[in-house]
Amino acid sequence: MAYLDHAATTPMLPQALDAYVRTARELGNASSLHASGRAARRIVEESRERIGEALGAKPSEVVFTGSGTEADNLAVKGLHWARRGAGRNRIVTTSIEHHAVADAVAWLGDHEQAEITQLPADKFGRVCVEALDELLADHASEVTVITAMWANNEVGTLQPVEEIVALAAPHGIPVHTDAVQAIGHTPVDFAAGGADALALSGHKLGGPAGVGALLLKRDTKCTPLLHGGGQEREIRSGTLDVPGIAALAEAVDLAVRTRDSEARRLTDLRELLVDRVLAIEPEAVYNGDPEHRLPGNAHFSFPGCEGDALLMLLDAAGVECATGSACSAGIAQPSHVLLAMGAGEQDARSSLRFTLGWSSGEDDVEALAAALPEAVERARSAGLS
Amino acid sequence: MKLRVLAAMSGGVDSAVAAARAAEAGHDVTGVHLALSKNPQTYRSGARGCCTIEDSRDARRAADVIGIPFYVWDMAERFHEEVVEDFYSEYAAGRTPNPCLRCNEKIKFAAVLDRAMALGFDAVATGHYARKDSDGLLRRAVDPGKDQSYVLAVLTPAQLAHSMFPLGDTPKDRVRLEAQERGLAVARKPDSHDICFIADGDTSGFLKRRLGSETGEIVDAATGEVLGDHDGAHQFTVGQRHGLGLQRPAENGKPRYVLSITPVDNRVEVGPREALQVEHIRTGEPVWLAPERTGPFEAEVQLRAHGEVYPATVTADEQGLAARLHRPAYGVAAGQALVVYDPDAEAGDAVLASGTIDATRSPAAADESVEAAGV
Numbered sequence: 001m002a003y004l005d006h007a008a009t010t011p012m013l014p015q016a017l018d019a020y021v022r023t024a025r026e027l028g029n030a031s032s033l034h035a036s037g038r039a040a041r042r043i044v045e046e047s048r049e050r051i052g053e054a055l056g057a058k059p060s061e062v063v064f065t066g067s068g069t070e071a072d073n074l075a076v077k078g079l080h081w082a083r084r085g086a087g088r089n090r091i092v093t094t095s096i097e098h099h100a101v102a103d104a105v106a107w108l109g110d111h112e113q114a115e116i117t118q119l120p121a122d123k124f125g126r127v128c129v130e131a132l133d134e135l136l137a138d139h140a141s142e143v144t145v146i147t148a149m150w151a152n153n154e155v156g157t158l159q160p161v162e163e164i165v166a167l168a169a170p171h172g173i174p175v176h177t178d179a180v181q182a183i184g185h186t187p188v189d190f191a192a193g194g195a196d197a198l199a200l201s202g203h204k205l206g207g208p209a210g211v212g213a214l215l216l217k218r219d220t221k222c223t224p225l226l227h228g229g230g231q232e233r234e235i236r237s238g239t240l241d242v243p244g245i246a247a248l249a250e251a252v253d254l255a256v257r258t259r260d261s262e263a264r265r266l267t268d269l270r271e272l273l274v275d276r277v278l279a280i281e282p283e284a285v286y287n288g289d290p291e292h293r294l295p296g297n298a299h300f301s302f303p304g305c306e307g308d309a310l311l312m313l314l315d316a317a318g319v320e321c322a323t324g325s326a327c328s329a330g331i332a333q334p335s336h337v338l339l340a341m342g343a344g345e346q347d348a349r350s351s352l353r354f355t356l357g358w359s360s361g362e363d364d365v366e367a368l369a370a371a372l373p374e375a376v377e378r379a380r381s382a383g384l385s
Numbered sequence: 386m387k388l389r390v391l392a393a394m395s396g397g398v399d400s401a402v403a404a405a406r407a408a409e410a411g412h413d414v415t416g417v418h419l420a421l422s423k424n425p426q427t428y429r430s431g432a433r434g435c436c437t438i439e440d441s442r443d444a445r446r447a448a449d450v451i452g453i454p455f456y457v458w459d460m461a462e463r464f465h466e467e468v469v470e471d472f473y474s475e476y477a478a479g480r481t482p483n484p485c486l487r488c489n490e491k492i493k494f495a496a497v498l499d500r501a502m503a504l505g506f507d508a509v510a511t512g513h514y515a516r517k518d519s520d521g522l523l524r525r526a527v528d529p530g531k532d533q534s535y536v537l538a539v540l541t542p543a544q545l546a547h548s549m550f551p552l553g554d555t556p557k558d559r560v561r562l563e564a565q566e567r568g569l570a571v572a573r574k575p576d577s578h579d580i581c582f583i584a585d586g587d588t589s590g591f592l593k594r595r596l597g598s599e600t601g602e603i604v605d606a607a608t609g610e611v612l613g614d615h616d617g618a619h620q621f622t623v624g625q626r627h628g629l630g631l632q633r634p635a636e637n638g639k640p641r642y643v644l645s646i647t648p649v650d651n652r653v654e655v656g657p658r659e660a661l662q663v664e665h666i667r668t669g670e671p672v673w674l675a676p677e678r679t680g681p682f683e684a685e686v687q688l689r690a691h692g693e694v695y696p697a698t699v700t701a702d703e704q705g706l707a708a709r710l711h712r713p714a715y716g717v718a719a720g721q722a723l724v725v726y727d728p729d730a731e732a733g734d735a736v737l738a739s740g741t742i743d744a745t746r747s748p749a750a751a752d753e754s755v756e757a758a759g760v
């Protein structure tokens with residue numbers, strides 16, 4: 001089997017798995033005062049320090065959450081709620097966000113009448129900063145929060161987060177960035193980047209699913225989503241998942257330390273994949289930014305083929321990938337990211353995403369190259385029905 | 386022979402067991418749920434329909450238990466065009482369509498089968514109760530109460546050749562038991578009975594919303610006397626007795642029935658049960674599932690799903706089938722299929738041909754078109 005869907009989830013790094021299993025054997029609620037509690041708390045705090053260290057954040061800026069989705073929701077809603085006021089009820093987002101951000105923003109629009117500005121993207125899937133510049137010139141005082149992802153999960157394009165931060169800073173507008181796909185693949189430094197909030201997720205970088213974190217500047221006000229024991233700076237409640245957090249720290253640390261060499265290795269592997277695909281199917285369109293993209297991401301449109309059909313055929317041949325499009329009610333919808341990039345509905349429905357990760361090798365690419373010709377031929381004859 | 390089989394999985398017990406059986410027979414099976422509604426409801430209410438997201442989940446869960454890949458295919462647009470729109474226009478034309486039959490003809494064994502074949506599958510398997518024999522004939526299922534050969538009789542021989550009905554040899558209660566034994570959670574799920582795209586079961590309301598509710602007359606067919614009014618001829622089916630809303634009973638106190646529906650002037654004619662008697666039936670273009678015949682030959686005909694069976698003399702040409710019933714039928718609605726069976730108590734009656742009913746004639750009245758067609 002060739003697994004080419006690391007952006008959906010990547011296998012746990014052996015070190016992270018070890019840390020998980022080791023810690024899961026131990027007893028202790030990190031909030032308890034007795035010895036078991038202290039032992040658990042020590043693991044949590046050491047993990048916090050390691051994550052801060054790896055990502056350029058102070059330990060106190062690390063807020064553990066139950067997923068990347070929760071971190072995004074907490075940032076978007078929490079920052080918006082904390083700053084909303086008379087004449088200020090506008091959220092600025094982009095047209096290419098993951099649903100964890102996009103749907104949180106849309107919910108605030110639908111249920112709380114938040115005004116929403118979506119920054120457009122260019123044909124490479126890169127957010128247009130000029131639009132933000134224009135907006136802030138007249139409407140800066142209306143904006144509660146700006147949320148823009150670090151790297152796009154579908155087409156892999158790296159985003160101009162630092163430019164966005166630079167535009168927002170003079171107006172004192174907090175910026176949240178969804179860096180779930182970026183951590184461990186491209187350099188991310190929380191302090192240097194200047195964002196107020198940054199979301200990450202365990203299972204995208206070699207840690208477990210169901211644990212994530214929000215890096216949140218100490219003086220940035222954020223209204224909690226979950227109320228309860230107040231474990232994480234009174235901003236996030238819920239008994240901490242000690243093994244998950246230990247494994248997350250292990251994975252973040254390792255992913256960041258090996259990042260540069262892995263990025264080079266994966267970029268080479270990706271270029272091999274792109275060459276193979278384009279040699280087999282010269283009509284295929286390589287989407288996204290050819291240069292400024294995640295090392296492991298290769299995203300294509302296959303004209304005349306339905307992405308769903310290709311996925312099924314490749315799956316049957318033991319090659320696992322994704323269409324990148326979200327499911328709405330079990331029915332694949334054309335990707336909003338590709339639509340934002342100016343693709344037509346047909347192109348958006350004919351796309352396929354291959355993503356590489358730490359366990360990927362040339363054999364995975366060759367397995368794809370072996371299965372792709374027949375899959376494309378069959379999918380094409382089935383057409384875009 | 387090991388085939389690549391696409392199992393259409395509605396989320397119900399029948400299609401789940403059919404898929405499991407195909408897999409167990411050694412075929413390479415992939416489950417596919419057909420999303421037929423553009424705006425599916427999240428949950429099923431009662432025993433209706435098969436197009437909710439919950440049904441899709443049930444199908445996926447069954448596929449996981451069976452251990453086969455599972456996908457959702459979006460057929461909503463095709464289904465709407467070919468089945469729902471056809472449903473409206475048939476009623477608007479005063480006929481009574483059978484949407485399940487249309488779905489088999491245009492979606493399951495056409496759009497889905499075509500796509501499956503293009504993608505490299507050899508056959509489509511469904512949970513229909515019908516049998517296919519070694520000569521490729523379509524036969525009634527072992528379970529007479531569940532037999533669905535009628536709604537499959539519209540398939541062409543080519544479509545039938547690429548179809549699999551793994552449940553044809555098994556009674557329904559055995560299928561449920563088997564589902565339970567296989568650990569399929571849908572074992573106790575109620576059957577769906579109604580038209581799947583009318584979630585609340587209110588066909589008349591569904592038609593009204595689209596076709597309107599224009600007032601028209603209910604007329605005594607014999608005297609021409611206006612007996613009352615109605616709010617849309619599309620609300621009626623030939624042979625219908627209830628829901629006419631007539632104030633005055635017939636002179637002889639006997640119930641009145643819908644005899645005919647004329648959409649152009651929105652007119653519904655009623656009369657006594659005797660006037661519903663039909664002995665001659667003519668269809669549109671026939672589909673032959675057995676070697677073509679011109680007749681006249683003796684056979685049995687069925688005029689609606691789960692309906693009675695009538696011995697008849699059948700003749701045929703390219704334009705259609707003509708059946709002369711040996712015993713009159715009552716309330717035969719145009720738009721339904723006439724399915725011709727070759728009776729066989731042992732192997733199951735074999736489907737010979739089918740056609741959509743477009744004209745009928747009672748023993749008494751003389752209908753030119755039927756007469757001319759040589760019935």
Ligand SMILES: Cc1ncc(COP(=O)(O)O)c(C=O)c1O
Nearest residue numbers: 067068069098100153180181201
């Ligand atoms: C960009 C991005 N943000 C957020 C998420 C959600 O993270 P999680 O799966 O931990 O909830 C994902 C994962 O699909 C993602 O790719």
